[in-house]
Amino acid sequence: MKAVVYTEYGTPDVLHTAEIEKPAVKENEILVRVRATSVNFGDLMARNFKAVTPSRFNMIGMLWLAARVMMGWNRPRAQVLGSEFSGVVAEVGAQVTKFKPGDAVFGYVGSTFGAYAEFLCLPENGAVALKPDHLSFEEAAAIPYGAIMAYNLLKLVEIQPGDQVLINGASGAIGSAAVQLAKLRGAVVTGVCSTGRMEAVRALGADHVVDYTREDFTQRGQRYDLILDILRKGSPAKFRGALTPKGVLLYASFKQRELLEMLRTRRSSGQRVICKLVPENQETLNAVRDLIAAGKLKVGLDRRFTLEQAAEAHRYAESGQKKGAVVLTLPQAAPSGAA
Numbered sequence: 001m002k003a004v005v006y007t008e009y010g011t012p013d014v015l016h017t018a019e020i021e022k023p024a025v026k027e028n029e030i031l032v033r034v035r036a037t038s039v040n041f042g043d044l045m046a047r048n049f050k051a052v053t054p055s056r057f058n059m060i061g062m063l064w065l066a067a068r069v070m071m072g073w074n075r076p077r078a079q080v081l082g083s084e085f086s087g088v089v090a091e092v093g094a095q096v097t098k099f100k101p102g103d104a105v106f107g108y109v110g111s112t113f114g115a116y117a118e119f120l121c122l123p124e125n126g127a128v129a130l131k132p133d134h135l136s137f138e139e140a141a142a143i144p145y146g147a148i149m150a151y152n153l154l155k156l157v158e159i160q161p162g163d164q165v166l167i168n169g170a171s172g173a174i175g176s177a178a179v180q181l182a183k184l185r186g187a188v189v190t191g192v193c194s195t196g197r198m199e200a201v202r203a204l205g206a207d208h209v210v211d212y213t214r215e216d217f218t219q220r221g222q223r224y225d226l227i228l229d230i231l232r233k234g235s236p237a238k239f240r241g242a243l244t245p246k247g248v249l250l251y252a253s254f255k256q257r258e259l260l261e262m263l264r265t266r267r268s269s270g271q272r273v274i275c276k277l278v279p280e281n282q283e284t285l286n287a288v289r290d291l292i293a294a295g296k297l298k299v300g301l302d303r304r305f306t307l308e309q310a311a312e313a314h315r316y317a318e319s320g321q322k323k324g325a326v327v328l329t330l331p332q333a334a335p336s337g338a339a
């Protein structure tokens with residue numbers, strides 16, 4: 001089958017198209033013919049992981065070490081990137097009961113990757129669900145990761161209607177889903193992003209949008225009941241100054257400093273800090289799917305590239321110009337009997 005592979009870490013130029021062996025389904029697995037996949041934070045980081053030093057890694061050092069060992073110290077172990085996918089089930093293992101050949105599905109395989117290819121195998125109990133009918137394959141490949149993470153992160157906190165919620169990093173995969181999920185819970189949402197992505201964040205329903213290149217949101221005089229910080233950008237002391245007396249600072253990315261703050265505020269009846277790694281699971285993807293099907297969660301797509309243009313797509317995603325999700329598309333299967 002055709003795939004985009006990389007055998008060394010580096011710039012987008014390390015990505016190239018190759019023929020590799022099609023995966024074989026195990027008893028509990030489904031084989032998906034991939035129709036679209038995305039270029040997300042994980043793909044960009046894994047492609048160039050050798051350059052990601054512990055200080056550049058925005059999670060605790062122990063996780064950097066685990067990731068470096070798992071991904072391969074000098075060379076990538078998994079040679080096919082792509083963690084989000086949409087496609088059509090081509091084959092199912094003998095024990096599979098939830099899916100059948102022909103089902104249109106979407107999902108997230110996390111750090112096992114493998115979706116930059118014509119076919120992908122994954123367990124039927126993984127983060128995979130039937131694709132909402134009205135969603136294109138491109139849209140469906142751009143939402144699972146961000147929506148699953150945002151849903152599971154926001155499950156950790158209470159949001160009351162009228163609460164002031166700020167998402168620091170509102171234009172990215174997790175942040176853009178978080179804006180919409182917080183709005184669904186009745187919050188007044190402020191999204192923080194760069195100039196070029198402000199319109200996109202407004203279109204997701206944010207009540208206020210702050211451009212981090214021009215303004216420091218902590219100096220606006222507004223207090224927030226919840227600040228969700230996606231990339232660990234900014235000073236924790238300033239963040240706490242922008243919280244209400246019982247406000248919560250929720251970190252998607254965290255190091256020792258934030259963990260210590262969490263321990264310190266664990267039993268506090270005032271401000272609290274929360275850091276947590278959240279799971280990627282089918283249950284959450286099903287909940288996300290229902291929200292999408294009900295028109296309550298949408299995807300902001302930017303540019304589409306073909307699978308063969310993966311290097312170009314990575315360059316664009318890293319250019320600082322992207323306005324929404326970047327996807328790679330693959331052609332539909334030829335009708336049986338066609339040459």
Ligand SMILES: NC(=O)c1ccc[n+]([C@@H]2O[C@H](COP(=O)([O-])OP(=O)(O)OC[C@H]3O[C@@H](n4cnc5c(N)ncnc54)[C@H](OP(=O)(O)O)[C@@H]3O)[C@@H](O)[C@H]2O)c1
Nearest residue numbers: 041169170171172173174193194197233252253276277278
């Ligand atoms: N806790 C967990 O379980 C968990 C799970 C998955 C991922 N993560 C973490 O989540 C992070 C990736 O999130 P993502 O996939 O949503 O990333 P992403 O798609 O790359 O989005 C990053 C966001 O941060 C914004 N940003 C960049 N610089 C900023 C600054 N100085 N101030 C404020 N915002 C800024 C970007 O805005 P512009 O694009 O407009 O510049 C964008 O909105 C990683 O650190 C990863 O480790 C945590």
